[in-house]
Amino acid sequence: MSLLVAQDLHKSFGRTRALEGAGLTIRAGEIVAVMGPSGSGKSTLLHCLAGILPPDSGTVTYRDRELTTMSDSARSELRRTEFGFVFQFGQLVPELTCLENVALPLRLSGVKRRDAERAAREWMARLEVDAVADQRPGETSGGQGQRVAVARALVTGPKVVFADEPTGALDSLNGERVMHLLTTAARETGAAVVLVTHEPRVAAYSDREVVVRDGRSRDVEFVR
């Protein structure tokens, strides 16, 4: 069943055309790797899919709801409740402890602190970062920080996790570990994962690969 459908997306930044007719379909529970060289538009595609950036034209439909016509607050709510995010770096709030960071999306949704932190602890244990629960992101290693980010992305039980170069700042060993834990947890919860990467080693964790080149996307004809 199609969960997220993007059709004929166009997006320009000034004179630079980032997307020129890109399209993509994500089905529930599948892990899709979006690949392509630097500057090909893969991150822009992910941002449009997640409702972070509005495309100039084209449509993004999530469960029959058109993202491009949604209000900012509706898209914010969608990000809070249905989507999760793991980026290369910088998405954790440095002032909050790792536990508070993981609990943050729940707290923003009005969940009580105790309940939110209990759920956060469970996810941190699953991702093997419960030891750094009371530390701030700046006090953890890069791998630990990314696993905390994965825990935060999954704590709300999202339907789609968007991961933009999640291992880009990690060494290969830590990268492998993060990818293993992310994909395992996503499969267990049934969340789809949209994984932007230029590393074939990372893309190997996906069910399907989509290649973006010059702002256009193309499904690669094989499924693992």
Next chain:
Amino acid sequence: MNRVLSDLALGVRLAVGGSRKSWVRLALQGVGIGMCVAVLLLAASIPTAFGNRDLRGNGRDVVSEGAGPAPLLLEHGSMPFRSHHISGDYVRALTPDAPKPPGVQRLPADGEIFVSPRLAALLASPEGELLRPRFPQKIIGTFAEEGLDGPQDLRFLAGDGKIEPSSGNRVHAFGRTGPGGGLPPILSMLSVVGAVVLLFPVLVFVGVATRLAAAQRDRRLAALRLVGAGAVRVRLIASGEALAGALVGLVIGFGLMFALRPFADDIPIPELAVFPADLTPTLPLTLTVGVAVPVLAVLTSVFAMRRTIIEPLGVVREQKPVRRRLWWRVFPALAGAALLASQFGKVDETSEPAQWPIVAGVVLLMFAIPVLLPWLVERVVHRMRGATPALQLAVRRLQLDAGTAARVVGGVAVVLAGTVTLQMTLAGVEHEVKADEAAEANYRHLAVSMHEAVDVPELTGVLAKAPGVVSVQELTRTYGTLPNNDYVAIAVGSCAALESMAEVPDCSDGKAFIVPSEKSRDDAEAGDVLGIEKSDSPWTVPRLEPSAGSRPGLYLTPAAARGMSLAEATTEVQAELDTALPDAAEHARNAIAFHSWRVYSYYVGQDDSAEIEQVFFAVRRALYAAALLTLLLAGASLLVVGLEQVRERRRPLAVMAASGVPRGTLARSLVWQNAIPLVISTVVSVATGILLGVLVTRVFDGEVAYDWTGIGIVTGISVGMVVLVTALTLPSLRRATGALGLRTE
């Protein structure tokens, strides 16, 4: 509502969590706001302080009517000593249950006295040796606070068994109920203006603090947007950070206020010194400060972010060029000046000011400064080209964003202008007081008025034998009513007697002289028919010769006063004093001290300039302290902006340094960047301050005087601050231009 509070709480959490930088930012914000809060709380205490003063004054008021014979007799005594004014009451209890005034445990018996702590200290000091003969009574205690207006009061309550009942000295009770005098209108007006002026730095500081560590905050806010916080919620969370600063500021402000309170009774000016306990902010004003400061912080923070778009991928600021228009910016200045001009000469000692035009005029003129500055700074920097690379770098930077710098210095400029205005007002008052002193210093005579029971020849004889007394003359004094119902003082005496008070050249019996009164009052003229006090027969003014003297009025020889009914006039004794003997007036007063409350003396020629210098020195010192404090606040704001700019421009600075731009050039560009807005704001604030000083002085019909030294000092401090702030920014610049500055993350 819960969500709003929870978002604000999250903002507070973000403000107090995190790195050392977060704490530094919070501390800086807290100290800045705290200083303003402390001053606001002090201002909020003024109504209580004056209210309590009034209440205690009312408590001492006598109730002269009651059933049966009065249980207590009371005569008021007033006793100048050098520059001090000592006052008190002489009492005689007629019954054992006679009422006692507040502040004493019991009524003093004949020969006993209660004194205020300050009077006790004066009597015990070496200076008090000359005063002791006037208080031969046994001191049996000191007044408690409820018996005094303020801590510097020189008061006494003495027992006198010789007081006889008369129509005006019977006391049935103490304490008058009813409304007190309240805060004098002029003080209440100044409090309002002061509070308004102080709010500007609060606003500016909160605005600046929201920009502190902006890059770090931007990342944080973007992260919050990414996990699903809406745009409005993110703004609210960011406001929570400002709220944290405001709350810390409130705590620091209350702490400062209560730490400073015990020093209130050390103020050397009796009219301003208050008991520490009186310095308690009124509940409504405390609540206003407690609520207004955090609300203001949140609103300012929201306002400061109005052009900021926070998105999940980062934060952008709308940099649309804002075209600043002049026409509406000059409106507050013109309106303020017009309002003040409309009140020229309408306020004097006898009339109450129409408060709102004056307050509105002052506030509008103050408000004109931060409104005009961004326009002016922008205009100036856009015309600049930059002769040296350092100046060019600074000018180009300011051309990109002159608004922030102008806003930072705008709040300070308001306070600087206020300081300059106060300095000018102070200089004007000082000038007038000193001129009066100089005029009086030409006359050295002691005027003694007395109770009807006093034997005048005996008093004259005692006075004539006192050390330092050259001669003693008798004068008859009364008052005449002019055709326009104004009063004119009349003194009748021999040429020698008149000479002691006025210049009476070629005086001979039959001549009449006039010492003109101050401006705006009519004087008697030859031919005017005057009504004479306590007399039914009118009197026609003879030909008058103009004269100069210590007290305005008519000075008549006995022949010139012919036809005037002087049966009810009072007798005054004039003692001419030897200028060579120090404290001649005090020796003469001591000689007649045995008459206690039955005589009152007034010394014309007292040299109070040392005392006046002391008072003005104290006021000026307080003013400089306040100005310095505010400038420190401004310095902190500038430092915050300077450090933030270095941080935000770390990479371009590092690139410049790497490509060979000397660090000295970069450092000098920082100096220019701080100096240009501050120099412009100093010029504007000094000019506005002087304009406001002139306008306010004209409203009070005073003489304009310029305190160039004071203005110079304040300006010098401003310049010094720029150098200091830049010096403090240099280590950060050095780090930024080092090799590590080129790193991205």
